[in-house]
Amino acid sequence: MNIAKVVVDVPASQTDRVYDYLIPEELINVLQPGMRVIVPFGNRRIMGFVLEISSSAEVDKLKEIQETMDLLPALTPELLDLGVWMGERTLSFHITALQAMLPQAMKATYQKVLVRTGNIPDALLPLFQEEDTSMYEQFEHSGVPLAVLQQAIKAGQIELRYQVNSKETKKTIRMIDADKSVEELQEALSNVNARAMKQRALLEHFIEEPGQIAQKHLLEMYETTGSTLKPLLDAGLLRSYDKEVLRDPYKDKQIERTRPLQLSDSQAKALEPILESIQSEAHEVFLLHGVTGSGKTEVYLQAIQQVLEKGQEAIVLVPEIALTPQTVNRFKGRFGSEVAVLHSALSAGEKYDEWRKIQRKQVKVAVGARSAIFAPFENLGIIIIDEEHETSYKQEDHPKYHARDIAVFRGEYHHAPVVLGSATPSLESYARAEKGVYHMLELPERVNHASMPDYQIIDMRDELHAGNRSIFARELLEQMKERIRRKEQIVLFLNRRGYSTFVMCRDCGHTVECPHCDITLTYHRSSEQLKCHYCGYEEQMPSICPACESDTIRYFGTGTQKVEESLTQLLPEARVIRMDVDTTRRKGAHEKLLGAFGRGEADILLGTQMIAKGLDFERVTLVGVLAADSMLHLPDFRAAEKTFQLLTQVSGRAGRHSLPGEVIIQTYSPEHYSVELAAAGDYRPFFQTEMQTRRAFQYPPYYYLALLTVSHQNQVKAMQTTQTIVQLLQKHLSDQVRILGPTPSPLARIKDRYRFQCMVKYKNEPNLRDVIRRILHHYEDARKKEDLQIHVDLQPYSLM
Numbered sequence: 001m002n003i004a005k006v007v008v009d010v011p012a013s014q015t016d017r018v019y020d021y022l023i024p025e026e027l028i029n030v031l032q033p034g035m036r037v038i039v040p041f042g043n044r045r046i047m048g049f050v051l052e053i054s055s056s057a058e059v060d061k062l063k064e065i066q067e068t069m070d071l072l073p074a075l076t077p078e079l080l081d082l083g084v085w086m087g088e089r090t091l092s093f094h095i096t097a098l099q100a101m102l103p104q105a106m107k108a109t110y111q112k113v114l115v116r117t118g119n120i121p122d123a124l125l126p127l128f129q130e131e132d133t134s135m136y137e138q139f140e141h142s143g144v145p146l147a148v149l150q151q152a153i154k155a156g157q158i159e160l161r162y163q164v165n166s167k168e169t170k171k172t173i174r175m176i177d178a179d180k181s182v183e184e185l186q187e188a189l190s191n192v193n194a195r196a197m198k199q200r201a202l203l204e205h206f207i208e209e210p211g212q213i214a215q216k217h218l219l220e221m222y223e224t225t226g227s228t229l230k231p232l233l234d235a236g237l238l239r240s241y242d243k244e245v246l247r248d249p250y251k252d253k254q255i256e257r258t259r260p261l262q263l264s265d266s267q268a269k270a271l272e273p274i275l276e277s278i279q280s281e282a283h284e285v286f287l288l289h290g291v292t293g294s295g296k297t298e299v300y301l302q303a304i305q306q307v308l309e310k311g312q313e314a315i316v317l318v319p320e321i322a323l324t325p326q327t328v329n330r331f332k333g334r335f336g337s338e339v340a341v342l343h344s345a346l347s348a349g350e351k352y353d354e355w356r357k358i359q360r361k362q363v364k365v366a367v368g369a370r371s372a373i374f375a376p377f378e379n380l381g382i383i384i385i386d387e388e389h390e391t392s393y394k395q396e397d398h399p400k401y402h403a404r405d406i407a408v409f410r411g412e413y414h415h416a417p418v419v420l421g422s423a424t425p426s427l428e429s430y431a432r433a434e435k436g437v438y439h440m441l442e443l444p445e446r447v448n449h450a451s452m453p454d455y456q457i458i459d460m461r462d463e464l465h466a467g468n469r470s471i472f473a474r475e476l477l478e479q480m481k482e483r484i485r486r487k488e489q490i491v492l493f494l495n496r497r498g499y500s501t502f503v504m505c506r507d508c509g510h511t512v513e514c515p516h517c518d519i520t521l522t523y524h525r526s527s528e529q530l531k532c533h534y535c536g537y538e539e540q541m542p543s544i545c546p547a548c549e550s551d552t553i554r555y556f557g558t559g560t561q562k563v564e565e566s567l568t569q570l571l572p573e574a575r576v577i578r579m580d581v582d583t584t585r586r587k588g589a590h591e592k593l594l595g596a597f598g599r600g601e602a603d604i605l606l607g608t609q610m611i612a613k614g615l616d617f618e619r620v621t622l623v624g625v626l627a628a629d630s631m632l633h634l635p636d637f638r639a640a641e642k643t644f645q646l647l648t649q650v651s652g653r654a655g656r657h658s659l660p661g662e663v664i665i666q667t668y669s670p671e672h673y674s675v676e677l678a679a680a681g682d683y684r685p686f687f688q689t690e691m692q693t694r695r696a697f698q699y700p701p702y703y704y705l706a707l708l709t710v711s712h713q714n715q716v717k718a719m720q721t722t723q724t725i726v727q728l729l730q731k732h733l734s735d736q737v738r739i740l741g742p743t744p745s746p747l748a749r750i751k752d753r754y755r756f757q758c759m760v761k762y763k764n765e766p767n768l769r770d771v772i773r774r775i776l777h778h779y780e781d782a783r784k785k786e787d788l789q790i791h792v793d794l795q796p797y798s799l800m
């Protein structure tokens, strides 16, 4: 068993295979599948994953593995299997799929450090001496066999950490400890001037309470500063050093512990089959369809509790924008320090620390956005995907996986249930549940007998005809005044997607576009700049029209800033909190703003997508949607579905507790079924209507899609390549497929590259992946040498 099968970190189709390497003497019995190693490749040293240890090789002359990066596998056997499957499914390189499962910090350049975490064996003592850490290099020069170190690591006595060579990944705190015996300190104390009270106090501290203490804490305790400490350090009585700490971003927060609630009848009914699946270890996918405020989270919590009682682990996925402190606290409140949170707002280092807690089995629940689906648990008892319809569960970069598919893979592997929860399930999932592929569970009512809110749809064209040119319909303004009078709260939602503030000349109609992309520039008021959201291009807002030189060039559209200004004019008494990318850029800002709103420090919460989900505030009784149809006109077959989902979610913030809620929807398309049916608050009629459209136009869930996008600086080249690809597809696929294209992409040019696409619609095409793989292979040279790009997205969510 001295051969390792290795996938190397060279993402290209020629190298997308397994290589054999010889395991050197000192790594035999140390290397395990899932560890990363450094191997010679050509004339380079590169990283690779060990997939398997074997006794036979394909070829005779083998190169040797140079060193190992890990002493504990970075990927479990399950995740190694998943890597193969994911690579196949998403047409990604195997190495890309494997890398995607690790936290960012592990992909960067690193430095290995050994950290003392228990009583260490004698052989390793010299490495540490008095310190708690030792550079790995020292170990390499020590002559101690790797197996000894590995044993100590497995026994939890030492930990191997990757310190990324950037500041943010490593967090240390300054510690102070006595550097002399208690007797010596006592003697020193008698020599300290009696008037140096604070110095004496510090020395007395270490006499009475020997042991290390954080400097900050020590100084606070004795209400003194570093200048008191310094003479004691200089005299060698005390010593200071930095200690690495595992960051816990939620540590300092007091989170109130909660207990399981008495379930309503329908909650209990929904929980029952999930518990059964957990108990009997029979994998099943559940679709928990529950209206907003129906208590889905409580069902998740109680299912997780059962899993923990069985000694198993749980993954909970929440969309990025719903990963608010409020959401996190619901899990932390129930399971305390058993919970790790994987959130993209954390620094790379913080994320890495949370990941390590999972790897080291210090936690049992992982709550996080999409990539948390790869949490390296080995005894999973349940996977929950909340708001399962969210398109952010699909990764847009390679590997282009959907978290739902990964969840099902892992659920099958662990014989564990997967629970997909939503008030507005994706059409794909609901259709599967109707067919019996998924097990449908329903929560048709809100908890505590709270009723669903009342709806009003307001046609903004009527407002205009009646002479109202403001952003707010008269009715909405009246209702807002009323709520403020009653000391209730209001949520105002403005959908920014597809509704940007663009600049147009009133005289000639000229709009200012990005010189590199076929898209209008967006006006940013704070900097008076026009920006391109695709390539980052910026220019000064012009004062005269570049086309006709008239000075009537203005910005159009409604941004949150503009709404806020209007509110100040029309409702000067209202206290407004605005939440958008601008006001939440700073770390912790999100939490602060929501906290203030929760404490009633504002009457109106005005925001974009980020306030649509997960918020549960008792006094919110009015929700206003300012532009319901802004998304309807996007070139996306899911436009109606997304509109319906968003309207339902936002509306769901109103009247969740004892006070009744009301929703006012402003729109220019009041007759559109997605607006009407969202107002009716009924999912099924929407599902049925939308399914008919999908069937008629041959879209999912009736058909599968593959989207190929070709881009090149030369427009003709991009077009012709797409044309050839279409011909190849036609030749090699069955007659059942429909191939659309070549057509220019909706975003026809980005960063000076022209983009063309073709779309394959199919029901059953077992050859498809092979054919596409061959096409990609065929263009491999051109992609490298001529800078041709071909992107393949199977089951795409972004069609732009």
Ligand SMILES: Nc1ncnc2c1ncn2[C@@H]1O[C@H](COP(=O)(O)OP(=O)(O)OP(=O)(O)O)[C@@H](O)[C@H]1O
Pocket: 261, 262, 263, 264, 267, 290, 291, 292, 293, 294, 295, 296, 297, 298, 422, 423, 447, 448, 613, 614, 615, 616, 652, 656
């Ligand atoms: N059995 C119960 N008894 C009392 N209160 C409950 C119960 N279940 C849930 N709640 C409370 O009801 C409120 C709404 O529940 P929850 O937020 O879980 O609903 P949800 O279905 O996840 O809603 P949404 O989809 O809108 O986020 C919460 O404040 C929750 O604490």
Ligand SMILES: [Zn+2]
Pocket: 505, 506, 507, 508, 509, 510, 545, 546, 547, 548, 549, 550
């Ligand atoms: Zn003009």
Ligand SMILES: [Zn+2]
Pocket: 514, 515, 516, 517, 532, 533, 534, 535, 536, 537, 751
């Ligand atoms: Zn641009």
